[in-house]
Amino acid sequence: MAEQMVIIGNHEVQVLLHYKDLIPRLEVALGKFSKRDSAEIIQPVRSTVPLQRYNGFLGLMPAYLVHEDILCTKMVCFYKRDSGSTLPSTQSTVLLFDPEHGNVKAVMDGEVITAKRTAAVSAISAKLLMPARAEVFTILGAGQQALSHYIVFTETFSFKEVRVWSRRRESSERFAQAAHGPVRVCGSAEEAVNGADVIVTVTGASEPVLFGQWVKPGAHVAAVGACRPDWRELDDVLMREAEVYVDSREGAGAEAGDVILSGVQVYAELGEVLNGTRSAHREKTTVFKSLGTVSYFRHQ
Numbered sequence: 001m002a003e004q005m006v007i008i009g010n011h012e013v014q015v016l017l018h019y020k021d022l023i024p025r026l027e028v029a030l031g032k033f034s035k036r037d038s039a040e041i042i043q044p045v046r047s048t049v050p051l052q053r054y055n056g057f058l059g060l061m062p063a064y065l066v067h068e069d070i071l072c073t074k075m076v077c078f079y080k081r082d083s084g085s086t087l088p089s090t091q092s093t094v095l096l097f098d099p100e101h102g103n104v105k106a107v108m109d110g111e112v113i114t115a116k117r118t119a120a121v122s123a124i125s126a127k128l129l130m131p132a133r134a135e136v137f138t139i140l141g142a143g144q145q146a147l148s149h150y151i152v153f154t155e156t157f158s159f160k161e162v163r164v165w166s167r168r169r170e171s172s173e174r175f176a177q178a179a180h181g182p183v184r185v186c187g188s189a190e191e192a193v194n195g196a197d198v199i200v201t202v203t204g205a206s207e208p209v210l211f212g213q214w215v216k217p218g219a220h221v222a223a224v225g226a227c228r229p230d231w232r233e234l235d236d237v238l239m240r241e242a243e244v245y246v247d248s249r250e251g252a253g254a255e256a257g258d259v260i261l262s263g264v265q266v267y268a269e270l271g272e273v274l275n276g277t278r279s280a281h282r283e284k285t286t287v288f289k290s291l292g293t294v295s296y297f298r299h300q
């Protein structure tokens, strides 16, 4: 008889999911993914259903880890929200299946999973690609991802200064209060980025908010928003000056406006760097374009 299905809510995920476990697991998963061995991982590019009436999309993200026998699907709705909207911009659920019988074993709230997984992968990109003595960390955007990125980056690295900019100053100030650590609230994106060694873009923008002429040579940028082929967070100057890393080459070719519209070549997947088949050039200006592919994890 099939096991009873369990429902794992947000609070429980928050208690169970820790960056110290998540980061090494995601490094292994990214490496396996980049081997493109269907005997190890099957994870097609996400299918996306437009929700035109609501300015949003439903993304379906199935994955099967063959050896671990983990079959799961994340379903994520994400929206372009007007400034001042109080509706959530991302909502997701993760289903875990019994791969043999096909029944659902667990339904998990995806909010914390999405916040932590995405930030953990950006932290992996920074570990591999940020300059050797990174002192200034800037976050553009002040929402949910901004907070999870703040937490994992300040836990993992030692910065001398953390800065935030958002299109609404009140959001940046709210963020700075929630951050439980010193954060400089900046009046413009340019001010926030000036001299920064590590920059995370976590905005809902569909036009560039980060411009190459502002970015210090050798800085590392983790670009997390703009997950549609016609959306941008970064301008062409930055994309062309930087060496570009992604989570999935196929995903970037299908969904990353910053890659597609700038016409740049992707240099490597993070998994290729982790596997040692491509080098990490931390002395160069680097961009990691995140789209959110690998979403599986077994709690021990």
Ligand SMILES: NC(=O)C1=CN([C@@H]2O[C@H](COP(=O)(O)OP(=O)(O)OC[C@H]3O[C@@H](n4cnc5c(N)ncnc54)[C@H](O)[C@@H]3O)[C@@H](O)[C@H]2O)C=CC1
Pocket (backbone or CB within 6 Å): 078, 079, 088, 089, 090, 114, 118, 141, 142, 143, 144, 145, 146, 166, 167, 168, 171, 202, 203, 204, 205, 206, 207, 209, 223, 224, 225, 226, 227, 290, 291, 292, 293
């Ligand atoms: N790459 C990935 O794996 C993932 C990407 N995302 C994307 O990351 C971005 C941030 O997500 P959340 O923090 O959950 O969203 P959120 O709605 O909580 O925060 C978005 C922030 O961006 C700002 N913003 C919105 N439009 C802007 C614009 N035109 N210019 C400048 N700032 C703008 C908002 O004021 C807010 O501070 C979204 O684009 C979301 O789709 C979210 C989850 C995973």
Ligand SMILES: O=C(O)C1=NCCCC1
Pocket (backbone or CB within 6 Å): 076, 077, 078, 090, 092, 114, 227, 291, 292, 293
């Ligand atoms: O959870 C993910 O993965 C997402 N990717 C793209 C935009 C929203 C969420």
